Amino acid sequence: MSITPLMPVYPRCGFRPVRGEHCHLIGEDGRRYLDFAAGIAVNILGHSHEGLIGAIQRQAETLMHVSNLYGSPQGEHLAQRLVDLTFADTVFFTNSGAEAVECAIKTARAYHSHAGNDHKFELITFNNAFHGRTMATISASSQEKMHKGFLPLLPGFKYVPFDDLEAVKAAIGPNTAGFLVEPVQGEGGIRPASQEFMVGLRALADEHDLLLVLDEVQCGVARSGTFYAYEQYGIEPDVVATAKGLGGGFPFGACLATEKAARGMVIGAHGSTYGGNPLAIAAGEAVLDAVANEEFLADVRAKSERLRSRLEQFIGNYPDLFELVRGMGLMLGVKMKIEPRGFVAHLRDNHQLLTVSAGDNTLRLVPPLVIDDAHIDEFFEKLSAGAASFQPEAAA
Numbered sequence: 001m002s003i004t005p006l007m008p009v010y011p012r013c014g015f016r017p018v019r020g021e022h023c024h025l026i027g028e029d030g031r032r033y034l035d036f037a038a039g040i041a042v043n044i045l046g047h048s049h050e051g052l053i054g055a056i057q058r059q060a061e062t063l064m065h066v067s068n069l070y071g072s073p074q075g076e077h078l079a080q081r082l083v084d085l086t087f088a089d090t091v092f093f094t095n096s097g098a099e100a101v102e103c104a105i106k107t108a109r110a111y112h113s114h115a116g117n118d119h120k121f122e123l124i125t126f127n128n129a130f131h132g133r134t135m136a137t138i139s140a141s142s143q144e145k146m147h148k149g150f151l152p153l154l155p156g157f158k159y160v161p162f163d164d165l166e167a168v169k170a171a172i173g174p175n176t177a178g179f180l181v182e183p184v185q186g187e188g189g190i191r192p193a194s195q196e197f198m199v200g201l202r203a204l205a206d207e208h209d210l211l212l213v214l215d216e217v218q219c220g221v222a223r224s225g226t227f228y229a230y231e232q233y234g235i236e237p238d239v240v241a242t243a244k245g246l247g248g249g250f251p252f253g254a255c256l257a258t259e260k261a262a263r264g265m266v267i268g269a270h271g272s273t274y275g276g277n278p279l280a281i282a283a284g285e286a287v288l289d290a291v292a293n294e295e296f297l298a299d300v301r302a303k304s305e306r307l308r309s310r311l312e313q314f315i316g317n318y319p320d321l322f323e324l325v326r327g328m329g330l331m332l333g334v335k336m337k338i339e340p341r342g343f344v345a346h347l348r349d350n351h352q353l354l355t356v357s358a359g360d361n362t363l364r365l366v367p368p369l370v371i372d373d374a375h376i377d378e379f380f381e382k383l384s385a386g387a388a389s390f391q392p393e394a395a396a
């Protein structure tokens with residue numbers, strides 16, 4: 001037998017973390033790595049946050065799981081908190097980002113079906129988007145590398161260029177249900193949508209009775225410097241999928257919706273065995289305790305500005321390697337002039353700095369939101385050393 005016990009769908013590297021300490025990971029070999037990947041934008045409180053650990057420990061001892069057939073004082077409390085903090089009137093809890101997007105897609109279809117418009121099932125989505133790895137969420141993405149081997153796709157998605165309002169207008173037709181968009185494309189290369197684009201989508205949705213569905217799985221939960229990124233565009237969505245940071249490392253997501261948008265999500269329309277069980281809710285509560293306040297958010301924005309301005313200065317030293325810096329909050333991307341994976345591996349293996357690559361040749365920086373100036377200094381020491389010692393030919 002040659003297949004590995006872990007299904008070989010990931011190109012796993014040699015680094016094998018066994019312990020986390022705040023913003024560092026410790027490998028099997030005992031070495032310390034600065035973690036600017038954070039489980040891909042998940043560990044927003046770092047790896048040893050006492051509030052999060054304590055909440056999970058206490059809840060595990062009290063009540064870990066019960067069915068969603070029973071009333072949930074825990075879930076009601078967290079849902080009310082999310083409603084109070086956002087545009088939303090109602091919340092469905094999930095275990096992952098893809099499930100949150102699935103619920104958002106079903107919510108959009110049910111919205112129109114509920115009004116007798118079953119033909120309005122198509123979501124306009126955007127080139128290079130990433131929405132997850134289930135059948136519906138790969139169907140929602142234009143990226144053919146995720147489709148290969150899994151055809152036929154689910155019908156009902158039309159891809160148009162990101163940030164192109166004219167293309168959206170041209171794509172609207174009798175079957176359109178709404179738009180599904182990441183305000184900041186993550187996997188696709190840390191590309192924020194423009195203000196005009198997001199405001200334009202909102203206006204088009206209002207004009208044609210379509211739903212504006214946001215995928216904030218990566219950019220949400222304080223990552224962008226506001227609780228959700230849509231706040232920075234001065235618009236309110238109809239539906240938002242959120243996950244990653246929401247559990248701080250515990251698998252947790254949610255689909256947030258207005259009362260109007262959720263009109264089709266009636267009894268029996270959707271469900272999840274684990275979604276929003278008391279253990280997950282406890283993790284979510286601890287995360288919100290830490291991040292859902294103006295002081296924390298202002299601190300994220302301030303650290304973002306420091307990191308970003310130093311990055312912009314730094315990349316000038318290596319014009320052959322780096323092109324530009326983009327992003328929002330502590331979701332920053334450095335567009336490189338080369339395919340970034342070799343550089344990511346070099347930083348990791350030779351300088352104990354963890355980053356992630358993203359589409360459009362982007363080096364992705366999504367550190368824990370609790371980094372301090374010493375971590376930023378350490379980051380630049382490692383990045384400078386890494387850039388100075390990097391030999392692109394050797395990496396390729």
Ligand SMILES: *Cc1c(COP(=O)(O)O)cnc(C)c1O
Pocket residue numbers: 095096097098099101130131132133182186187215216217218219243244
């Ligand atoms: C990670 C991600 C997802 C999928 O989340 P999973 O928890 O892996 O299912 C969906 N959308 C965006 C924008 C993401 O970054």
